[in-house]
Amino acid sequence: MTDHRxxxxxxxxxDRGVGRTAPNPNVGCLIVRDGRVVGxxxxxxxxxPHAEAMALAQAGEAAKGATAYVTLEPCAHVSTRGxxxxxxxxxxxVARIVAAMGDPDPRTNGEGFARARAAGIAVTxxxxxxxxxxMIAGFLTRxxxxxxFVTLKLATSLDGRIAxxxxxxxxxxxxxxxxxxxxxRSRHEAILIGRGTLEADAPRLDVRLPGLExxxxxxxxxxxxxxxxWETIASPAAIGDLAGVDRLMVEGGAKTxxxxxxxxxxxxxxxxxxxxxxxxxxxALSDIGLARLSDAHGRWRLTDSRxxxxxxxxxxxxx
Amino acid sequence: MTDHRxxxxxxxxxDRGVGRTAPNPNVGCLIVRDGRVVGxxxxxxxxxPHAEAMALAQAGEAAKGATAYVTLEPCAHVSTRGxxxxxxxxxxxVARIVAAMGDPDPRTNGEGFARARAAGIAVTxxxxxxxxxxMIAGFLTRxxxxxxFVTLKLATSLDGRIAxxxxxxxxxxxxxxxxxxxxxRSRHEAILIGRGTLEADAPRLDVRLPGLExxxxxxxxxxxxxxxxWETIASPAAIGDLAGVDRLMVEGGAKTxxxxxxxxxxxxxxxxxxxxxxxxxxxALSDIGLARLSDAHGRWRLTDSRxxxxxxxxxxxxx
Numbered sequence: 001m002t003d004h005r006x007x008x009x010x011x012x013x014x015d016r017g018v019g020r021t022a023p024n025p026n027v028g029c030l031i032v033r034d035g036r037v038v039g040x041x042x043x044x045x046x047x048x049p050h051a052e053a054m055a056l057a058q059a060g061e062a063a064k065g066a067t068a069y070v071t072l073e074p075c076a077h078v079s080t081r082g083x084x085x086x087x088x089x090x091x092x093x094v095a096r097i098v099a100a101m102g103d104p105d106p107r108t109n110g111e112g113f114a115r116a117r118a119a120g121i122a123v124t125x126x127x128x129x130x131x132x133x134x135m136i137a138g139f140l141t142r143x144x145x146x147x148x149f150v151t152l153k154l155a156t157s158l159d160g161r162i163a164x165x166x167x168x169x170x171x172x173x174x175x176x177x178x179x180x181x182x183x184x185r186s187r188h189e190a191i192l193i194g195r196g197t198l199e200a201d202a203p204r205l206d207v208r209l210p211g212l213e214x215x216x217x218x219x220x221x222x223x224x225x226x227x228x229x230w231e232t233i234a235s236p237a238a239i240g241d242l243a244g245v246d247r248l249m250v251e252g253g254a255k256t257x258x259x260x261x262x263x264x265x266x267x268x269x270x271x272x273x274x275x276x277x278x279x280x281x282x283x284a285l286s287d288i289g290l291a292r293l294s295d296a297h298g299r300w301r302l303t304d305s306r307x308x309x310x311x312x313x314x315x316x317x318x319x
Numbered sequence: 320m321t322d323h324r325x326x327x328x329x330x331x332x333x334d335r336g337v338g339r340t341a342p343n344p345n346v347g348c349l350i351v352r353d354g355r356v357v358g359x360x361x362x363x364x365x366x367x368p369h370a371e372a373m374a375l376a377q378a379g380e381a382a383k384g385a386t387a388y389v390t391l392e393p394c395a396h397v398s399t400r401g402x403x404x405x406x407x408x409x410x411x412x413v414a415r416i417v418a419a420m421g422d423p424d425p426r427t428n429g430e431g432f433a434r435a436r437a438a439g440i441a442v443t444x445x446x447x448x449x450x451x452x453x454m455i456a457g458f459l460t461r462x463x464x465x466x467x468f469v470t471l472k473l474a475t476s477l478d479g480r481i482a483x484x485x486x487x488x489x490x491x492x493x494x495x496x497x498x499x500x501x502x503x504r505s506r507h508e509a510i511l512i513g514r515g516t517l518e519a520d521a522p523r524l525d526v527r528l529p530g531l532e533x534x535x536x537x538x539x540x541x542x543x544x545x546x547x548x549w550e551t552i553a554s555p556a557a558i559g560d561l562a563g564v565d566r567l568m569v570e571g572g573a574k575t576x577x578x579x580x581x582x583x584x585x586x587x588x589x590x591x592x593x594x595x596x597x598x599x600x601x602x603a604l605s606d607i608g609l610a611r612l613s614d615a616h617g618r619w620r621l622t623d624s625r626x627x628x629x630x631x632x633x634x635x636x637x638x
Contacts, residue, residue: 154478156478156479157479157615158479158588158590158619158633158635159473159475159479159602159603159604160475160476160477160478160479160480160602160603161479164609164611164612168611168612169612170612171612172612258598261596261598262598269477271477274616275619275620275621275635276612276615276616276618276619277580277604277607277609277615277618277619278604278607278609278612278615279577279580279581279604279605279606279607279608279609280604280605280606280607280609283478283479283480283602284478284479285478285596285597285598285599286598286599287598287599288596288597288598288599289598290483290596290597290598290599292483292487293483293487293488293489293490293491293595293597296476296595296596296597297593297595299595299596300477300594300595300596301594302594302629310621312633314477314631316477316594
């Protein structure tokens with residue numbers, strides 16, 4: 001139970017790096033000695049320093065005999081960018097390592113745990129593993145599918161419209177929902193829109209939240225022709241080519257959203273719904289390649305639901 | 320606090336008559352003596368006997384000195400269909416009447432309370448009035464607007480579709496949501512559909528829930544031409560002509576739903592949403608006469624939300 005709680009704090013540290021650490025996973029590390037926190041670390045923007053290095057530097061001598069809570073197995077390989085975290089933990093003489101999950105990177109993949117055990121450190125693994133996996137979905141998706149983890153955002157009326165027939169779409173959702181979208185932007189390395197949205201709305205796609213202005217992600221345009229000031233990709237299938245992007249947010253419009261869904265490239269849906277009816281208007285989606293209604297079921301699993309002012313946010317992930 | 324709780328029980332009795340008592344309001348009555356229930360009554364199908372008559376008949380001599388909890392002011396007028404409930408309560412020599420609200424019927428409208436007080440009965444009013452008003456929304460809407468209280472039911476995908484492009488619509492929602500729709504049917508005197516739905520789905524519109532089979536409502540078709548086996552009305556504006564219907568449920572399709580919304584005739588929305596995406600398909604609504612997005616806001620207020628299996632039900636009422 002104590003391990004469970006400390007790991008929760010380590011996960012909260014890992015969360016600070018979401019959308020900023022590619023190509024590395026966003027990891028959290030907490031060093032605890034005699035029931036007191038002596039070091040806290042999380043993967044820094046761009047991937048270095050690692051969480052363990054930061055936490056150990058903070059703990060100093062106090063790390064000796066302490067327990068290190070890490071959301072991912074410490075790395076076992078020496079890089080030109082820094083020492084192996086396993087070696088740092090051994091050198092600091094921690095007594096115990098509690099990890100949420102193993103590192104699938106073949107250069108580590110159990111080697112970190114093995115080397116720590118060989119050095120006399122007690123190792124516990126699998127504490128809050130499901131949460132830890134969700135925390136590094138970007139890293140895991142990039143590794144397993146050679147592409148970023150994709151979040152599709154839709155903001156609709158109760159009847160599934162994203163605009164009136166003349167294109168008027170400001171505003172469907174309210175200020176709290178829009179602020180939440182900005183927070184989500186800050187948790188992705190890049191945002192993608194289609195040419196239709198660019199020409200209709202010319203969105204800034206930046207993060208306009210106090211204190212988070214510097215967290216605006218890269219802007220990607222889905223387009224066969226180049227556009228000044230934008231990175232472009234020609235099709236959804238090309239998202240794997242976006243180096244340094246492990247989490248991609250797709251903000252529409254309907255044609256772009258449908259192209260990603262039809263290609264099976266959406267991992268998570270952010271659905272903001274305002275308590276209004278629009279009637280005739282522009283639909284959230286066009287053809288997504290559905291052949292039968294029965295094929296539509298079982299694909300999406302509700303993972304979060306909350307009110308944002310008078311709007312409701314629902315989050316779905318692959319079922 | 321005790322009055323509040325007993326009135327809750329009286330409201331639960333009133334609920335038994337929802338959708339069955341037109342042209343009378345569905346009222347509940349509880350007779351309580353020395354902290355024990357000695358009589359329970361609710362308006363019977365078609366409007367008679369009244370709740371008070373039923374509860375007093377059950378209480379017999381035990382009503383003497385008791386408190387009568389009623390969700391609506393007892394009627395003060397003698398009808399060919401039965402005696403005035405105020406007179407019955409006086410004759411039974413109850414000591415106190417606790418009512419949720421006054422009866423807007425001009426034949427009563429305070430006269431029931433006044434006559435009871437004149438007979439030496441203590442009267443308290445306004446206990447849980449908002450709930451009592453919602454309970455008889457059908458009666459109050461008929462009285463105020465000369466038409467039934469209208470509930471519009473929509474069952475959609477997350478992207479607001481009610482069918483695939485070829486019309487396939489079975490099934491979008493799951494069995495729990497469909498059972499809930501049947502329960503809602505049993506709480507309305509009539510259900511209305513349009514000709515398109517009749518021809519596409521030939522729906523039975525009956526209540527197929529164990530024990531409630533006898534509660535199937537009247538079936539109304541929105542159509543300019545007669546149809547064997549159906550009552551028809553030519554336009555939404557004609558719903559006031561449906562005698563004996565104080566609660567009307569509109570089950571679609573899109574054209575019918577939109578016609579009711581455009582005419583401002585929808586009091587309550589029942590929105591069932593399945594966790595699926597359909598993409599290209601039939602929209603829940605067509606033109607509802609919206610001129611600007613800003614006009615869409617503030618019209619609907621969420622009054623209930625719950626999961627039904629993997630579907631979500633949201634209930635909205637006029638804002």
